[in-house]
Amino acid sequence: MISEKAASPAFLGERVKLAPSLLSCDFTRLGEELRAIEGADWAHVDVMDGLFVPNISFGLPILAAARRASALFMDVHLMIERPERYLRDFAEAGADGMTVHVEATPHVHRAVGLIRELGKRAGVTLNPGTPLEAVRPVLADVDLVLVMSVNPGFGGQRFLPGSVERVRTLRRWLDELGSAAELEVDGGVTPQNARLLAEAGATVLVAGSSVFGSDGPQAGLSRLREALS
């Protein structure tokens, strides 16, 4: 159960972390973009392999460059087949946390165990069409659960409203376990739905286009903070 205090307006903004997604930033100015999101809690790093998702984004060298440019927590979302093949490499390139998809490996339990052995925060996630039951067996063994609120592969998609109920259910399951794992939401997060997601129990909100929009990252972050205040 979320306590009355946790759901109270003033507390939401303190409890919820904002994680701008670098997928929407200007890569010709990666260092500047990272400086422009100082004050955000995490940087969300979307790695796509063109197999697990129908798009290719970037990989190890870009993460390593981001790591050199910023002290922000690097929250790496691995949209790649058989992510266990590359966990060590992403850890060495500067990931602080790594999140794997249940659909991408038959060995999700082994993968999250390996992330923890590497000394990193272990996350698990699932696509909007995957039943929540698929992550339940590993909930006690992760530091983060990510609810995809769009089909992964592209920034700038419309939020799938059914995701709010999925957040509520996972909040309940985590609370029943007494887990302190972060509950993150990724895809189509805007100032219009941020509060609803936080009230449903999310603790980290990823935001790509709503942060790196036309009037700059600080304005985008302020609008999200305002929505949560």
Ligand code: DX5
């Ligand atoms: C989608 C990525 C997201 C994406 C979010 O596959 O996992 O992190 O960058 O972008 P917006 O916030 O624009 O939906």
Ligand code: ZN
């Ligand atoms: Zn992502």
